[in-house]
Structures are given as structure tokens and as C-alpha cells.
Amino acid sequence: MTIYDISEKAGVSIATVSRVLNGSSNVSEKTKKKVLDVINKYEYTPNAFARGLGLNTMKTIGIMCADSSDLYLAKAIYYIEQKLRANGYDSILCCTGYQLENKISSLNLLITKKVDGIILVGSNFIYENDADNKYIADAAAQVPVMLLNAALDAPNVYSVVSDDYTSMYEAAAQMIHSGVRDMIYFYNSNSYSGKKKRAGFQAAMEENKLFVPGRSLQYYQGSHEDIPAMAEHLKELSDKGISFHGIIAADDTLALAAVKYAKAKHLKIPEEISIIGYNNSMLTECCDPPLTSIDNKLETLCQHLISTLLGVLSGNEMPKKTIFSGELVKRGTTR
Amino acid sequence: MTIYDISEKAGVSIATVSRVLNGSSNVSEKTKKKVLDVINKYEYTPNAFARGLGLNTMKTIGIMCADSSDLYLAKAIYYIEQKLRANGYDSILCCTGYQLENKISSLNLLITKKVDGIILVGSNFIYENDADNKYIADAAAQVPVMLLNAALDAPNVYSVVSDDYTSMYEAAAQMIHSGVRDMIYFYNSNSYSGKKKRAGFQAAMEENKLFVPGRSLQYYQGSHEDIPAMAEHLKELSDKGISFHGIIAADDTLALAAVKYAKAKHLKIPEEISIIGYNNSMLTECCDPPLTSIDNKLETLCQHLISTLLGVLSGNEMPKKTIFSGELVKRGTTR
DNA sequence: TTGAAAGCGCTAACAC
DNA sequence: GTGTTAGCGCTTTCAA
Numbered sequence: 001m002t003i004y005d006i007s008e009k010a011g012v013s014i015a016t017v018s019r020v021l022n023g024s025s026n027v028s029e030k031t032k033k034k035v036l037d038v039i040n041k042y043e044y045t046p047n048a049f050a051r052g053l054g055l056n057t058m059k060t061i062g063i064m065c066a067d068s069s070d071l072y073l074a075k076a077i078y079y080i081e082q083k084l085r086a087n088g089y090d091s092i093l094c095c096t097g098y099q100l101e102n103k104i105s106s107l108n109l110l111i112t113k114k115v116d117g118i119i120l121v122g123s124n125f126i127y128e129n130d131a132d133n134k135y136i137a138d139a140a141a142q143v144p145v146m147l148l149n150a151a152l153d154a155p156n157v158y159s160v161v162s163d164d165y166t167s168m169y170e171a172a173a174q175m176i177h178s179g180v181r182d183m184i185y186f187y188n189s190n191s192y193s194g195k196k197k198r199a200g201f202q203a204a205m206e207e208n209k210l211f212v213p214g215r216s217l218q219y220y221q222g223s224h225e226d227i228p229a230m231a232e233h234l235k236e237l238s239d240k241g242i243s244f245h246g247i248i249a250a251d252d253t254l255a256l257a258a259v260k261y262a263k264a265k266h267l268k269i270p271e272e273i274s275i276i277g278y279n280n281s282m283l284t285e286c287c288d289p290p291l292t293s294i295d296n297k298l299e300t301l302c303q304h305l306i307s308t309l310l311g312v313l314s315g316n317e318m319p320k321k322t323i324f325s326g327e328l329v330k331r332g333t334t335r
Numbered sequence: 336m337t338i339y340d341i342s343e344k345a346g347v348s349i350a351t352v353s354r355v356l357n358g359s360s361n362v363s364e365k366t367k368k369k370v371l372d373v374i375n376k377y378e379y380t381p382n383a384f385a386r387g388l389g390l391n392t393m394k395t396i397g398i399m400c401a402d403s404s405d406l407y408l409a410k411a412i413y414y415i416e417q418k419l420r421a422n423g424y425d426s427i428l429c430c431t432g433y434q435l436e437n438k439i440s441s442l443n444l445l446i447t448k449k450v451d452g453i454i455l456v457g458s459n460f461i462y463e464n465d466a467d468n469k470y471i472a473d474a475a476a477q478v479p480v481m482l483l484n485a486a487l488d489a490p491n492v493y494s495v496v497s498d499d500y501t502s503m504y505e506a507a508a509q510m511i512h513s514g515v516r517d518m519i520y521f522y523n524s525n526s527y528s529g530k531k532k533r534a535g536f537q538a539a540m541e542e543n544k545l546f547v548p549g550r551s552l553q554y555y556q557g558s559h560e561d562i563p564a565m566a567e568h569l570k571e572l573s574d575k576g577i578s579f580h581g582i583i584a585a586d587d588t589l590a591l592a593a594v595k596y597a598k599a600k601h602l603k604i605p606e607e608i609s610i611i612g613y614n615n616s617m618l619t620e621c622c623d624p625p626l627t628s629i630d631n632k633l634e635t636l637c638q639h640l641i642s643t644l645l646g647v648l649s650g651n652e653m654p655k656k657t658i659f660s661g662e663l664v665k666r667g668t669t670r
Numbered sequence: 671t672t673g674a675a676a677g678c679g680c681t682a683a684c685a686c
Numbered sequence: 687g688t689g690t691t692a693g694c695g696c697t698t699t700c701a702a
Binding site: 347348351385389 | 687691693
């Protein structure tokens with residue numbers, strides 16, 4: 001069933017059918033009804049490809065993320081997809097993994113598929129070496145690119161970020177204030193947001209003359225999901241003689257590993273060791289005691305990201321970078 | 336830049352350009368190289384919409400799920416997206432929520448967008464009332480529909496399921512064997528797979544004359560993520576005088592709530608209470624002690640689902656339903 | 671308010 | 687091995 005069939009059965013031209021299909025005003029109520037009746041009768045729906053060819057858009061947005069099964073990224077994708085759909089856009093999902101090479105080819109693929117815009121979910125798309133970020137600016141030459149929790153200053157790329165620096169700064173300040181002096185920062189990512197978090201922690205420590213290079217910052221390299229391995233890492237640290245009575249983790253998974261470590265060492269939480277996570281995910285309640293964590297207002301970020309994108313697509317001038325603040329949600333792992 | 340531009344610059348016809356683009360054999364090496372050079376020089380990529388219009392496909396598969404941020408569904412989507420992409424297909428993601436109405440409209444929307452196939456991820460797409468499943472059969476009249484962890488007998492719909500019944504039966508049998516007599520089944524879904532699981536539990540209990548109607552089966556109605564509320568539900572049960580020394584949960588989240596409950600009651604795990612979860616997710620390691628759980632081989636299921644879909648799309652005869660068995664992974668919450 | 675007709679950029683059947 | 691041409695099903699001028 002094509003627009004020709006409908007036009008024939010309704011006794012009008014295809015132009016008229018097209019007009020009612022697209023809600024053009026210049027159609028008499030009478031012919032409009034006539035056409036609509038035929039359309040409904042035959043359950044006709046326009047061919048999306050032909051439409052795409054004519055309009056040069058199929059109203060789809062490409063969503064890229066490293067790993068859609070990551071708790072945090074999954075949540076972001078969920079919010080984004082919902083809000084896009086509510087605005088008439090489809091989402092093409094693209095899980096790229098963490099390799100730059102794959103990110104580049106995925107990005108190019110999406111552009112080839114003629115998406116209307118691209119959303120990069122997660123800070124891992126931004127690299128320390130500026131040259132490595134060229135692929136994003138290149139893509140932005142074709143379609144608007146939105147960054148969630150990352151920022152890049154380039155034409156046609158828009159960033160929405162949580163103020164990780166301040167959140168972490170305040171978490172650390174708070175823990176210091178509660179009496180802990182020798183806490184460590186436990187992290188596994190040097191991404192854009194990863195660096196901000198670490199810097200926030202470090203600043204708070206330095207301000208209080210508590211920062212010890214090579215000790216205060218503890219990097220874990222390994223699977224993002226392997227909690228036992230993370231806990232083991234902490235144990236080795238402690239075995240090496242590095243002592244600490246507080247752990248601020250770069251995400252809730254790492255924090256859970258910290259809790260696991262503390263339990264294995266029979267340390268009382270929070271009396272003997274304080275722990276703070278990041279993301280305020282469901283994991284906070286998977287923990288005993290419940291995990292204190294930083295809420296970075298993911299839904300708000302996503303909401304804002306989508307409105308910005310829609311604005312850009314409508315040709316409006318939109319803010320290049322928006323920053324939201326996070327909030328420390330206190331639960332059982334801190335005093 | 337179009338195929339016409341390229342053909343002109345290369346001094347050949349558009350048909351020849353199209354041929355090298357599509358790897359047709361009937362092109363001489365010389366002209367092929369000539370065309371390829373021009374293509375590379377101008378970084379030309381064919382217009383996907385025009386291609387779609389001609390071929391009537393854009394090589395995309397619709398993925399529907401109720402909630403892509405659900406731990407289990409997210410993992411499934413991840414596997415599926417990866418495997419589709421590896422085979423040259425894009426994925427349009429569609430989070431429908433749990434309302435039938437929305438599922439129907441999403442499904443129709445995907446068909447309108449002319450996807451090549453549709454994958455329904457999760458058992459919640461199948462309803463008890465057969466009439467409610469008509470929307471799936473209707474969709475299958477247009478494109479192949481794949482069900483993950485659900486089954487429906489209709490033309491052009493294919494099911495890949497884990498043998499939830501047997502897995503649950505064996506988990507229950509195992510717990511009975513370990514000496515627990517009065518365990519309860521803690522669940523929150525009456526979906527296709529939810530019913531299978533429950534039936535497996537019930538069968539094992541009945542076989543051992545341990546099943547007590549109105550007691551052995553405990554339904555929790557509430558947020559799928561609210562662990563404290565789930566734990567509270569168990570506490571109320573216990574307060575009501577219903578005693579149990581074992582909990583088999585329909586998923587790991589519920590099982591974690593069971594652990595939380597046990598800790599609040601100062602019950603020793605597994606000595607005084609045994610707990611088994613389902614899905615063998617990362618949550619098993621978020622738990623202290625680590626959670627015994629049933630692994631339903633999600634990646635295998637997804638792998639098989641994709642190969643079946645690809646087979647169907649290639650016009651091959653494929654199995655309508657495939658069943659894989661799960662496996663009980665014993666950890667610290669069982670004896 | 672309506673219709674005729676020219677694209678949109680590609681594929682593929684057919685002819686040479 | 688290569689070119690010509692007729693679609694694919696829509697949108698959108700331009701005339702009427």
C-alpha cells in the first residue's frame with residue numbers, strides 16, 4: 001500500500017494525501033476526512049525510507065556508550081531513550097567498548113546511517129591527549145554531538161556535566177570533618193570525569209595538609225565488575241603497610257568492594273573505617289550498612305541534555321556547556 | 336556528494352560505481368581501483384535512505400525491553416547489540432515500560448520504521464490471557480519476532496528460553512536436601528518465566544510434601560529496585576508468625592533483600608537461613624556472604640537468539656523454540 | 671484548495 | 687565489463 005493507492009481510492013492526488021499525512025493546513029475539511037477514512041480503512045502507514053529520502057531525516061539519534069550493561073550507563077541510556085521517544089525520536093544504540101578505534105568506527109557508522117544527532121554517554125569518550133578527541137569534533141562537523149558527563153570545546157558539540165570536582169571535594173571535606181585523616185581515593189578511571197573527581201578529592205586533602213603523594217590516590221586496574229578483585233586490591237594495600245580509615249571511591253561498585261574489604265578485615269563500619277561511593281545507585285542499598293554515596297542527578301542531566309539537543313535540532317542557540325551540582329547522600333558507611 | 340558526482344569524476348556510469356560499492360564481481364580491477372580512488376578522495380558514503388528505499392531494508396533490528404536499566408535486561412541488550420553489530424545490523428532500542436498499551440504502540444512504531452526484525456527482551460511481554468498476546472502475532476505477520484526468555488506459539492515468532500522450571504526445581508531440591516524444610520519462594524512477577532520458576536519450586540516442594548498453600552509462595556508487589564521495601568516485606572511475614580529457614584528468590588535483587596532481612600534479624604547465613612537468588616548477576620558479589628544463584632546462561636541465550644534471527648532473515652528454516660538449561664552456582668548463602 | 675511533475679540517491683534488470 | 691534506464695515512495699515546488 002503506497003501513497004498512490006490511497007490517492008486513487010480517495011479520488012485525490014498524491015500531493016493531497018501527502019498534505020493530510022503531514023498535517024498541512026491547506027486541505028479542506030471534507031477532502032481531509034475522505035483521505036483519512038481511506039488511510040484508516042487500509043491501515044496505511046507511509047514508507048519511512050521514502051520519507052527519509054525526501055526529508056533527509058528519519059528522526060533518529062545515535063546513542064553511543066562503552067558498555068550498556070554498566071549500571072550507571074544503563075540508567076543514563078534508559079532516561080535518554082525515554083525522553084527522546086517522548087519527543088518523536090528513535091534511538092540507535094551503539095555499544096563501543098573502551099577502545100578508541102572502535103569508538104571512531106562506530107561514530108562514523110552512525111553518521112553514515114544519517115542520524116540527526118549523536119549522544120556520547122559517559123566520560124570515557126574524552127581522552128587526555130587532545131588529538132585523540134579529534135574524532136568527536138570531526139563528527140560534529142556533520143551532526144550535533146552531545147556529551148554526557150564529559151566536555152569538549154568544539155563547534156557543534158554540547159556538554160552536560162555534573163560538577164564532579166565539587167562533589168568529591170565536599171565528600172572528602174565532610175569525611176575529614178568527621179575525623180578521618182588518612183583516607184584514600186580509590187578509582188579505576190582517568191576519564192574526563194574521573195580526573196575531575198580525583199582532583200576534587202586531592203584539593204580537599206591538600207587544603208588540610210593531608211595529601212600524601214603515592215599513598216592518598218589508589219588506582220585499581222581491572223574489570224569494572226569484579227568486586228572480589230577490587231577488594232583484594234585493597235587488602236594488598238593494607239598488607240603493604242598502607243593504613244587508612246576512610247575510602248572514597250570513584251563509583252559505588254568500588255565502594256562496595258571497600259565494604260567487602262572492611263568486612264574481611266573485621267573493621268567496624270563506620271566506626272573504624274568510613275566509606276563513600278559515587279552515583280547513588282541501587283548498589284547503595286545492596287550494602288550492609290547502606291552506602292553513603294554521591295548523587296550526581298543523572299536524570300536531571302539527561303533531561304537537560306535532551307532539551308538542549310532538541311533545541312539545537314530546531315536551530316536554536318543553545319548553551320555549549322551546562323553544569324549541575326551533585327549531592328552527598330549520607331547513609332550507614334559514614335559517621 | 337552523490338553517486339552521480341562520483342561516477343562523473345571517475346568517468347564511469349553510476350551503475351559501475353554502485354557495483355564497486357556493493358562488491359559486485361563484474362568489474363575490472365582497473366575501473367574498480369579508479370572508482371575506489373575517487374570514493375576515498377572525496378570520502379563519499381552512499382546515502383542510507385536512498386539505499387533503504389531501493390533495498391527496502393536498512394539492516395536494523397528493533398529491540399524492545401520494559402526497562403533497559405534493569406540489571407538483567409541491560410545485560411541482555413548489551414549482548415544482543417554486540418552480536419547484531421558484529422553481523423552488520425543496527426539496533427533501535429525501545430524501552431516500553433510494563434504497560435501492555437505502550438508495548439503495542441512501540442511495536443507498531445518499530446514496524447512503521449521498517450526494521451528487519453524485532454527482539455522482545457524479557458518474559459514480561461507474554462501475558463497470561465492469550466488474547467493479550469495477539470499484538471505479538473500481529474507484528475510477526477510483518478517481520479520475524481524473537482522472544483528472549485518467553486515463548487509464544489505463532490507463525491514467524493521464535494523463542495529462546497532458559498529452562499527456568501528445572502533450574503528452580505533443582506535449586507529447591509538442593510535446598511531441601513541440605514536440610515531446610517520450610518523455605519519460601521519469594522517473587523515479584525507472574526510473567527511467562529516467572530510462572531515457570533514458581534512452578535519448578537512448587538513441584539519440588541510438593542514432591543517432598545513440604546508445600547503449604549498460602550505460605551510457601553510469597554509475592555512481593557512493589558518497585559523492582561527497592562531492596563529495603565522487599566526486606567521489610569519479609570520482616571512483616573516473619574512478624575505475622577510465618578517462619579522459614581530458607582528463601583528462594585526469583586531474582587538476585589529479591590535475594591539480596593532476603594540477605595538484608597536475615598541480617599536485620601541477626602540470623603546466621605547459611606546456618607540459620609539459606610538463600611538462593613536467580614540470574615547470577617554482579618549482585619551475587621555485592622553480598623556478604625556471596626550469594627548462591629542460578630546462572631541462566633544469558634550470553635548463550637542471546638548468541639543463539641541472534642543466530643536464529645540471522646538464519647530467519649536469510650530465509651532458512653529455523654527452530655521455533657530452543658531451551659537451554661541453567662546451572663546453580665553455589666556460594667556462601669547455602670550450605 | 672488541488673494536481674502535475676520534478677526530484678531525493680540509490681539498486682538492478684536489461685541491453686550492448 | 688559497462689552503460690542506460692526504470693523504478694523505490696515520498697515531499698514539494700509550481701500552476702491552475
